[in-house]
Amino acid sequence: MHPPGSADVGRPMSEAEAEDLLRCICFKTGPPRTVGVELEWLVHAREQPEEPVPQDRLEAAFDDIRALPLNSALTFEPGGQLELSSPPAASLMECIDSTAADLQAVRAALHPAGLTLNGLGLDPWHPPRRILHQPRYDAMETYLDRSGPFGRAMMCSSASIQVCLDTGEEEPGPLGHSRRWRLAHLLGAVLLAAFANSPVLAGRRTGWRSTRQAVWNMLDPVRPMAPPLEAEPRAAWTAHVLDAPVMCVRTPEGPWPLPDRLTFREWLRSDTGRPATVEDLEYHLTTLFPPVRPRGHLELRMIDAQSGEDGWMVPLAVATALFDDPEAAESVYRALKPLAECMDAQAAAPRNPLWVAAARHGLADQELHAAAVTCFAAALESLDRLGVSTPVRDAVARFNERHVLRGRCPADDPSFPSVAKESGT
Secondary structure (H helix, E strand, O other): OOOOOOOOOOOEOOHHHHHHHHHHHHOOOOOOOOEEEEEEEEEEEOOOOOOOOOHHHHHHHHHHHHOOOOOOEEEEOOOOOEEEEOOOEOOHHHHHHHHHHHHHHHHHHHHHHOEEEEOOOEOOOOOOOOOOOOHHHHHHHHHHHOOOOHHHHHHHHEOEEEEEEEOOEOOOOOOEHHHHHHHHHHHHHHHHHHOOOEOEEOOEEOOOOEHHHHHHHOOOOOOOOOOOOOOOHHHHHHHHHHOOEOOOOOOOOOOOOOOOOOEHHHHHHOOOOOOOEHHHHHHHHHOOOOOEEEOOEEEEEEEEOOOOOOOOHHHHHHHHHHHHOHHHHHHHHHHHHHHHHHOOOOOOOOOOHHHHHHHHHHHHOHHHHHHHHHHHHHHHHHHHHOOOOHHHHHHHHHHHHHOHHHOOOHHHOOOOOOOEEEOOO
């Protein structure tokens, strides 16, 4: 039960200190002023994306990209997915313009190698292949293998758009942190359904519009879950984090040990083995994968990667408009409250009926379709008020007309990569 380990890393912390840090840091409040986005992309051969790219070819192209002077932070996921994380921006347009410039530079660097960025929630052709071999990912793979094969697909084959928004104000109201926390889990299901873009895994249709979300659902019993929404957000999140099992214990050398069913709270209370530190708590937070993760801001993690040059802008613009414009936030919250009946007192997201319907059916679900129509109408009005550029408003309008108004999501597009028949996963 007790975590093994070598010399202490950092100062040991108490359970009370851990609770204070989680309450103060994860739900840091103030008027919403900044926005950010994290974009994950599959990297495929431009002419024949269904053909696997040799690892040495990928690594050579990635070395060229690392040399670029980007504003965004550049990282690579275990399967070679490329991720750009924008710095916090003072406005939606600043975020879009900065990220678009970085994407243009990355695409240009990939072009000579015959490679391209592909915006899909899951790789529809290739089985999971891990390129990065680091202690973190070795431990994660071993840990998630205990629950089945889906951890490897999550690590190596998935890609998403993560919208990062300020937690909100301390006071109640449309921009209050409690309201935004609840709105994130209501609107999150609508965003999941509207932007579902992963109906295929390993060459077969699975029966899910967002197989990526289905994969997350099938990880372990705790890591992908949200805390209970009926509880006060800070208290609920703090309890959730401390009562979640520790994935691994970092050590300076060798494989990282995987404790057996040890929660972080039990680690803090333990008087044997290496004591837990602030650095351990910070790392533990990165091993929890709820659809909305508070990290001093709110990370909306439920959106599949989107295809096309400007497809990524649409969920970023819609989510920002509906959260940060008080008029839109109030009207959408009221419109979405009936959806809470499918969410409360049954199961937490993403395993309650609302979120499962969003991942499986997309906007073919009538309630989610009606909610999405309302949300996109409010977002388009808000984007006008926020002074967003015409190209961005046009991109949102095109998505609304092509998908939302018709009760469709990108996974329903006839142009989705051709694959074998549905498998019934």
